Amino acid sequence: MARIEVRIDDDVKQKAVxxxxxxxxxxxxxxxxxxxxxxSLLFNAKCRTK
Structure with missing residues (x-):
């Protein structure tokens, strides 16, 4: 499984949570x-263009 790390303002995170x-x-x-x-959207778009 991959790991994604992002930095956002504490205030934005608190509001989202x-x-x-x-x-x-x-x-x-x-x-x-x-x-x-x-x-999924990108995969489906690729399938439609082939």
Whole structure:
């Protein structure tokens, strides 16, 4: 499994964590879902162009 590290302002992270917590989603789970979505979109776009 790969590891992704990013630097963001503490305030931005706190706001994101608070908002995601309202939906019972961790920041880690949200980022994983977003990366998977982008990966899937790019894969599907490549398949359509072939």
């Amino acid at each position: 608070a908002e995601l917590a309202k939906h019972q989603i961790t920041l880690s789970a949200f980022v994983k879902a977003q990366v998977a979505t982008v990966s």
